Amino acid sequence: MTLPSLYSRIMRRNLRRTRFKIGVALTTIIVILSIIAPLIAPYPSEGYGYVPANASERKLLPPSTQFPFGTDALGRDLFSRVLTGTRTAVIQAVSVILISLLVGMIIGVCAAYFKGLIEVTLNYFTELFMAVPSIVIALFLRLTIGQGLHVVIISLVIAWWAWYSRIAYVYAKSIVELEYVTLAKLSGLSALKIIPRHVIRNIFQALTVQAISDLGSALLEASAINFMGLGLPPGSPEWGVILYEAITERGIEAFLFSPWLVVFPGLFIFMTTLGFSLIADPLREDLDPRLRRRWKLWF
Amino acid sequence: MVLAIQAKNLKIGYMDEEEQITWATRGVDLSVEEGESFCIVGESGCGKSTLASAIAGVLPPHALTMGKLYIFNQLVINESERNYNGIRGKVVSLIPQNPGTSLNPFLTIGDHFYYILRDVKGLSKSDSIKIAQEYLSKVGLGKDVLEKYPHKLSGGMQQRVLIAIALASEVKIIVADEPTSSIDANLRAQILNLLSKLVKEFKVTLLLVTHDLASASKICDRIAVMYAGKVIETGLTSSIISKPRHPYTRMLLDSVPLLGSKKSLNPLPGEPPSLVEDFTWCSFRDRCPFRIEQCSVEPPLIPVEDEPHLVRCWRFREVS
Amino acid sequence: MLEIQRGVIELNNEVIKLQDVTAGYKTVTGFKSILKRYQVVLKDINLTVSKGERVAIIGESGSGKSTLLKVIMGLLKPIKGEVYVYGKQIYKLPWRERVKIIRKIGYVPQDPYSALNPLLTVKHAISEPLEALGLKDEIIEQRVREAVKFVGLPQEVLNSTPDELSGGMRQRVLIVRALVAEPEILILDEPTSALDVSIQAQIINLLNDIYSKLKTTMITVTHDLAVAQYLADRAFILRNGSISEEGPIDQILSNPRSEYTRKLVLSYYVTSFKNNKSVGTE
Numbered sequence: 001m002t003l004p005s006l007y008s009r010i011m012r013r014n015l016r017r018t019r020f021k022i023g024v025a026l027t028t029i030i031v032i033l034s035i036i037a038p039l040i041a042p043y044p045s046e047g048y049g050y051v052p053a054n055a056s057e058r059k060l061l062p063p064s065t066q067f068p069f070g071t072d073a074l075g076r077d078l079f080s081r082v083l084t085g086t087r088t089a090v091i092q093a094v095s096v097i098l099i100s101l102l103v104g105m106i107i108g109v110c111a112a113y114f115k116g117l118i119e120v121t122l123n124y125f126t127e128l129f130m131a132v133p134s135i136v137i138a139l140f141l142r143l144t145i146g147q148g149l150h151v152v153i154i155s156l157v158i159a160w161w162a163w164y165s166r167i168a169y170v171y172a173k174s175i176v177e178l179e180y181v182t183l184a185k186l187s188g189l190s191a192l193k194i195i196p197r198h199v200i201r202n203i204f205q206a207l208t209v210q211a212i213s214d215l216g217s218a219l220l221e222a223s224a225i226n227f228m229g230l231g232l233p234p235g236s237p238e239w240g241v242i243l244y245e246a247i248t249e250r251g252i253e254a255f256l257f258s259p260w261l262v263v264f265p266g267l268f269i270f271m272t273t274l275g276f277s278l279i280a281d282p283l284r285e286d287l288d289p290r291l292r293r294r295w296k297l298w299f
Numbered sequence: 300m301v302l303a304i305q306a307k308n309l310k311i312g313y314m315d316e317e318e319q320i321t322w323a324t325r326g327v328d329l330s331v332e333e334g335e336s337f338c339i340v341g342e343s344g345c346g347k348s349t350l351a352s353a354i355a356g357v358l359p360p361h362a363l364t365m366g367k368l369y370i371f372n373q374l375v376i377n378e379s380e381r382n383y384n385g386i387r388g389k390v391v392s393l394i395p396q397n398p399g400t401s402l403n404p405f406l407t408i409g410d411h412f413y414y415i416l417r418d419v420k421g422l423s424k425s426d427s428i429k430i431a432q433e434y435l436s437k438v439g440l441g442k443d444v445l446e447k448y449p450h451k452l453s454g455g456m457q458q459r460v461l462i463a464i465a466l467a468s469e470v471k472i473i474v475a476d477e478p479t480s481s482i483d484a485n486l487r488a489q490i491l492n493l494l495s496k497l498v499k500e501f502k503v504t505l506l507l508v509t510h511d512l513a514s515a516s517k518i519c520d521r522i523a524v525m526y527a528g529k530v531i532e533t534g535l536t537s538s539i540i541s542k543p544r545h546p547y548t549r550m551l552l553d554s555v556p557l558l559g560s561k562k563s564l565n566p567l568p569g570e571p572p573s574l575v576e577d578f579t580w581c582s583f584r585d586r587c588p589f590r591i592e593q594c595s596v597e598p599p600l601i602p603v604e605d606e607p608h609l610v611r612c613w614r615f616r617e618v619s
Numbered sequence: 620m621l622e623i624q625r626g627v628i629e630l631n632n633e634v635i636k637l638q639d640v641t642a643g644y645k646t647v648t649g650f651k652s653i654l655k656r657y658q659v660v661l662k663d664i665n666l667t668v669s670k671g672e673r674v675a676i677i678g679e680s681g682s683g684k685s686t687l688l689k690v691i692m693g694l695l696k697p698i699k700g701e702v703y704v705y706g707k708q709i710y711k712l713p714w715r716e717r718v719k720i721i722r723k724i725g726y727v728p729q730d731p732y733s734a735l736n737p738l739l740t741v742k743h744a745i746s747e748p749l750e751a752l753g754l755k756d757e758i759i760e761q762r763v764r765e766a767v768k769f770v771g772l773p774q775e776v777l778n779s780t781p782d783e784l785s786g787g788m789r790q791r792v793l794i795v796r797a798l799v800a801e802p803e804i805l806i807l808d809e810p811t812s813a814l815d816v817s818i819q820a821q822i823i824n825l826l827n828d829i830y831s832k833l834k835t836t837m838i839t840v841t842h843d844l845a846v847a848q849y850l851a852d853r854a855f856i857l858r859n860g861s862i863s864e865e866g867p868i869d870q871i872l873s874n875p876r877s878e879y880t881r882k883l884v885l886s887y888y889v890t891s892f893k894n895n896k897s898v899g900t901e
Contacts, residue, residue, distance in 0.1 A: 117653075120650055178734075179728040179730060179734035180734050182694070183747070185694075186721055186722075186724070187722065187747055188722055188748075189747065189751045201738050201739075202737070342816065342818075512816070553820075554819070554821075555816055556823065558844055558872060559848075559888075561849070564820035566821045570818065
């Protein structure tokens, strides 16, 4: 079975499941929003953090027809901000996962394929990075190179690639022992050809599923870094930053007297993460037969 | 004579995720008498293991059944209903294919005996250990084995332990599913001889499932040959081996390499049909050198005149 | 003069030669693997295979058969002893050079189910050895088709993926793969142990057919004496990592010298048919 046909079969089978459908729907909405957000936001410039001229008249207004999600302490339309934040959320989650996956996969597969000293060294190197939490790295980067999207992405990648490396290593370890890899080696193919063709191809499905299920966590952690003020600067269109501003300016009162400030960005984080998880769970069950159950036939 | 196992038009299938049904056995009629050593021979994918697990009562829950199966006149499979109460483990016991994965690595051999005998016969620990020693000596193992964990034993010893467990629960039927396939060649003979000896000694009905016609002929009274989910030939071992009536059986005999005699091997080209598709013709039609028009209609089980021998072939006279 | 000539001929005929080979696996892993501690699997193996010969290496599981194959194919450096393939000490060469010699060996692995990448088509799998030789696509295509025809597989099989094939078909594909680069030695690791009786007979006949047409040197590794009898003229009996008996296979079967071989042969006769004569003698 070739790779495209494998994916089409997975899609066909899973599209019958309700939670997979909901997940696909949620994720599609989020991705579409991230593309067209500046076009449909009622106040596009406020979405990017500019304080409007008449700000003093519309501070902390509750949701209304004019401002569907209300306004924040500086008088900006929260709906525009949250909507514009969708794009940052998608960029953060996807780029962190993609870069980590790429780096981790290459290092993990190399460790499994080239045995001996290379394997040992790469494994210790990987373990070293597994011990570092992303927030500590973000703090360090905040102090050395300042704020910005790159801080969030770099700190998360540094903390995350090692996990993919480990997963890739474990899967690849069982693949490299199989006879088809031995046969390829014996026929004189170089490692540069064997690794992508035989090893990466066969672990790719497992790694992609893991990556998809991690998208949600990546978004949560990125928001956490931003919420602590370590990542994007204030005013940026990012859900973590919006929450950060709400808490720094209003303190605990934000929850009590202007709940829209925390509820709407929180809701968006929740829905996006949920969408990613609902896609990933059925995929993971497909991959691991032990998780698969046939309730319909058991009873 | 009492019939130990009787199957009437038994069909067993599995449904996959795409809700397609694969029929592993497609209408099996079988009767095994009490005290007999009966063997089901067939190649992989012919449905012999499915049939064995139906008789032993270990079909997976998602299997679909049709037809009837009686064990000592108790109806255990009645169309889609399955009821093995009082049968599984008490009347029928299974000696599985792979002894290594059939014993719990965290329990000693003694514990295995205790848990099984407690459930089947309600025995206490000391009683079951006594019985275990008795049966272990029958299979040629000392009582020191009782204290050991399964991984300390060799494959042959593990298989002996499983035979002892099956015998100790005093069942009437033992189903052995390829008991020697994972054992080295020079131990195979020992295990098979032991099994047949003990089965005779305890007057147990043995149902041996194997792909190896040669070892089946060694220890069994009667043989049923299966092909593509159907029994195509049954009869006494001697008559099957010396005068095969079905072209498939004959081909099987012709393709077993024999030590010492370099006869040429004459396998027929082709492979067994896939069980996903449904066919109404003779399943061996496409490989058969004796094919005629009539083979597109399914051949019935025809009795051969002078012997208790049934064959599912229109031209069995020409074959033999 | 005559003696020198004879020496030359002999040197040319020896395709594989193992001299006092002791091999095993490292018992320590990680950084400690620099320490040379081994669990010895093969002890002082001496083995010679001449050109055009059919040799069987017979042993039970755990006798070191697969380790011996790894040593012959340049995958496991022996602890001690020399391995000559075509007169060259392969373990003295770097991997790049070693592979050039190893390519002359066509290898059919034991398990047809793990020997084909499930995500590649059969054509891709078969053309891999030719691709490694750096041939042009058209030539590869042509040679793959010829080889497939040679073993009697239908051409449609080329576009299918391994999971559409049965065990027997997979084994044939692997034989094609081993043959496609026109090897001078064919190594078969348990060529029939995963197959059913009738398919096993088909494969045995196919291999004998190949031998009669190509006259390649054939080394069969098996635990099955009956299969060895069909696929080899000379046999080595391997027991616990050393060769316990060596000689023409008919002699080993009819008149075994060591106690172990006698037991092995005897156990086969026990599992054979009750009356051998009536079987298959039409």
